[in-house]
Amino acid sequence: RNRKLKGKVTLKSPRRGKRKDLLELARRNGQLALQEQAQRSRLREEEPLRELSRLVGLEQEPERIEGYDISHLRGEETVGAMVVFEQGRPRTDCYRRFLLRSAPPGDDYAALQEVLQRRLSREGWAEPDLILIDGGKGQLTAARQALNLAGKLKLPLLALAEDPEQIYLEGAASPVLLPAHSALLQLLQRIRDEAHRFALSYHRRRRSKQGRRSLLEDIPGIGPKRRAALLNHFGSINKLLQSTVDDIKQVPGFSERLATRVFNFLHGGSER
Structure with missing residues (x-):
C-alpha cells in the first residue's frame, strides 16, 4: 500500500566516478532506443506509401492524399467530406465539409462530382498527389469525369469498396484484392473510414439542426x-x-x- 513519506526528498545526480558513468550509459541507451523506435515508426509509415506508388504507377511516394465520401439519408441533407493525410498521417486542420447545392437528391455520382469540382476550384489549397474515393467502379468513373472537367487529367485516382475490400484502379480490368494484414490496405482503410466518419458526423449534425427547425416551425x-x-x-x-x-x-x-x-x-x- 502507498505511504506518504515525511520530510524532504532529495534527488542526487553523481558528477564523477562509476555512478556517473552508469548514469551516462543509461542516458545513451535510452536515446538509442528512442531513435530506433522512431526509425521503425517511419519505416511503417513509408512502406505502404512506397507500395501505393508502385500500385498506382507514381514516380515517388504520394505526400498528400485526399479522401472523399458522400452522406445522406434517402437523398435528404446530402453532404460531402474531404479528409487529408500527409505522409500517412491525418491533417485534421485541412479537412473540409461540403453542403450539396446542385446535385439531384439521391444521386451519389453527381454529388461526388459536385464536391470534387468545388474543391478543385479552390485557389490557395494545396494540390493532392492522389485522390481516394469511397466506393467502386461507378464512383471511380464519376470522379474521373469531374477531374477531367477541372483540367486534372493526370491526377492519380483510385477507389476503395468494402465487403469485400477491393481497390479499383483506372484502366485495370478487375479490382485489386490485398490481404487483410497488408499495410497498404490498412492505410487506405484508415483514409476511407475517416472520410466516412467525417461525412456522417456532418450529416447527422445537419439532420439534428433541421429537426429542431422543423419542430419550432x-x-x-x-x-x-x-x-x-x-x-x-x-x-x-x-x-x-x-x-x-x-x-x-x-x-x-x-x-x-x-x-x-x-x-x-x-x-x-x-x-x-
Whole structure:
C-alpha cells in the first residue's frame, strides 16, 4: 500500500566516478532506443506509401492524399467530406465539409462530382498527389469525369469498396484484392473510414439542426422572429424542452397565452 513519506526528498545526480558513468550509459541507451523506435515508426509509415506508388504507377511516394465520401439519408441533407493525410498521417486542420447545392437528391455520382469540382476550384489549397474515393467502379468513373472537367487529367485516382475490400484502379480490368494484414490496405482503410466518419458526423449534425427547425416551425402562431427569440433565449431546443410556462414568458414578445401554447405543443398537450 502507498505511504506518504515525511520530510524532504532529495534527488542526487553523481558528477564523477562509476555512478556517473552508469548514469551516462543509461542516458545513451535510452536515446538509442528512442531513435530506433522512431526509425521503425517511419519505416511503417513509408512502406505502404512506397507500395501505393508502385500500385498506382507514381514516380515517388504520394505526400498528400485526399479522401472523399458522400452522406445522406434517402437523398435528404446530402453532404460531402474531404479528409487529408500527409505522409500517412491525418491533417485534421485541412479537412473540409461540403453542403450539396446542385446535385439531384439521391444521386451519389453527381454529388461526388459536385464536391470534387468545388474543391478543385479552390485557389490557395494545396494540390493532392492522389485522390481516394469511397466506393467502386461507378464512383471511380464519376470522379474521373469531374477531374477531367477541372483540367486534372493526370491526377492519380483510385477507389476503395468494402465487403469485400477491393481497390479499383483506372484502366485495370478487375479490382485489386490485398490481404487483410497488408499495410497498404490498412492505410487506405484508415483514409476511407475517416472520410466516412467525417461525412456522417456532418450529416447527422445537419439532420439534428433541421429537426429542431422543423419542430419550432410547426408551432401555430410562431413565426421566424419568435423562433429566433426562443433559441436565442434558451440556447438550445433541449433547454427549451426543459423550461416551464413561466420560463417561456420571460422571452420578449411572449405573453402567458403564447407561452402556454408553446409549452403545450412541445409536451404533447393542447395547442390552445
